[in-house]
Amino acid sequence: MIFEQLAAGGCQSYLVGCEDTCVAVLIDPEISLIDRYIALAARDGLRIHYLIDTHTHADHFSATLQLAKKLKVPVVMYRTSPAPFVDLRLDDGESLVVGKLRLQILYTPGHTGDSMCIQVQDRVFTGDTLLIGATGRTDLPSGDPDALYDSLFNRLLKLDPSLLVYPAHDYKGRSHSTIKDELASNPRLQISDRSEFVTMMRNLDLSMPNHVTEALRTNMSGGKTVAQMLAEAAEAVPFMSLTELMSRNKSDANELFILDVRERDAYEQGHIPNAKSLPRGQLELRVNQELVDPTQRILVYCEFGRISTLATATLREMGFQRAVALDGGMKAWREAGYPITSGSEK
Numbered sequence: 001m002i003f004e005q006l007a008a009g010g011c012q013s014y015l016v017g018c019e020d021t022c023v024a025v026l027i028d029p030e031i032s033l034i035d036r037y038i039a040l041a042a043r044d045g046l047r048i049h050y051l052i053d054t055h056t057h058a059d060h061f062s063a064t065l066q067l068a069k070k071l072k073v074p075v076v077m078y079r080t081s082p083a084p085f086v087d088l089r090l091d092d093g094e095s096l097v098v099g100k101l102r103l104q105i106l107y108t109p110g111h112t113g114d115s116m117c118i119q120v121q122d123r124v125f126t127g128d129t130l131l132i133g134a135t136g137r138t139d140l141p142s143g144d145p146d147a148l149y150d151s152l153f154n155r156l157l158k159l160d161p162s163l164l165v166y167p168a169h170d171y172k173g174r175s176h177s178t179i180k181d182e183l184a185s186n187p188r189l190q191i192s193d194r195s196e197f198v199t200m201m202r203n204l205d206l207s208m209p210n211h212v213t214e215a216l217r218t219n220m221s222g223g224k225t226v227a228q229m230l231a232e233a234a235e236a237v238p239f240m241s242l243t244e245l246m247s248r249n250k251s252d253a254n255e256l257f258i259l260d261v262r263e264r265d266a267y268e269q270g271h272i273p274n275a276k277s278l279p280r281g282q283l284e285l286r287v288n289q290e291l292v293d294p295t296q297r298i299l300v301y302c303e304f305g306r307i308s309t310l311a312t313a314t315l316r317e318m319g320f321q322r323a324v325a326l327d328g329g330m331k332a333w334r335e336a337g338y339p340i341t342s343g344s345e346k
């Protein structure tokens with residue numbers, strides 16, 4: 001078995017491959033590691049056939065949908081997963097064939113209603129059902145401490161104690177554990193009485209994970225994250241530096257149409273000399289009156305450089321092939337001590 005473990009923050013993901021057939025799966029891929037997964041699989045001579053999420057993640061962004069589009073392979077989840085883009089829905093007791101490997105599915109609800117564990121050879125990928133020295137929380141949508149009790153004490157912990165445990169999270173840099181070690185030392189597993197376990201889980205009083213609404217929105221719907229929207233826009237546009245704009249604005253003000261896409265009051269308080277105001281919210285509707293020459297070179301800026309990137313991508317999509325975004329924004333321009341004009345347009 002070819003095995004790679006990748007961490008992104010506290011999130012653990014796994015590339016598991018069959019060395020005889022060069023077929024592989026990715027388990028719980030995270031969005032920031034997409035290029036690394038592809039590069040690692042290539043380095044190991046593997047072709048990824050399945051993208052598996054052990055459950056609906058609430059605390060990070062799954063890469064399964066994006067990778068599925070890139071690699072043209074199915075997204076795999078438990079059958080009740082709410083995500084509409086799941087191609088292959090598995091049930092308890094089924095196996096996924098990956099070359100000569102057999103990935104056995106165990107339905108283990110509790111952390112979420114769609115949590116499953118995956119056993120292959122000497123190891124089990126426990127998702128957030130069982131962590132090293134902890135368990136997944138049960139206070140997020142579809143969590144159920146009673147179900148987690150059964151999944152742990154009546155399923156997972158009854159497996160071969162020598163099985164290696166590879167969880168979906170570890171925040172202390174540990175790579176794995178064993179069922180035996182968890183049985184012996186995991187504090188939550190020392191409470192084997194059902195009602196005590198449920199009470200303990202209900203009283204954990206954990207803070208909400210970062211980005212919980214955005215993670216659930218995107219992982220459950222296949223929608224894009226804000227960072228994805230910005231990254232895609234940034235890939236589609238060129239940028240101009242502050243110094244380049246400064247020198248061009250001085251030497252030939254007519255060559256460049258400078259467009260300020262902030263709100264009107266921000267523009268009036270202070271803008272780049274020669275800039276025209278066209279707030280981002282009105283861009284599409286006023287573009288025909290304000291930007292009459294589609295061959296004009298247009299430099300777009302905003303306060304921080306993010307909205308202007310989106311606006312530039314929109315302009316390019318609309319046919320303004322020479323639209324360029326400022327690398328930075330009005331804030332950086334101001335801090336650099338470059339000239340500023342205030343007041344409304346003349």
Ligand SMILES: [Fe+2]
Nearest residue numbers: 056057058128
């Ligand atoms: Fe989770």
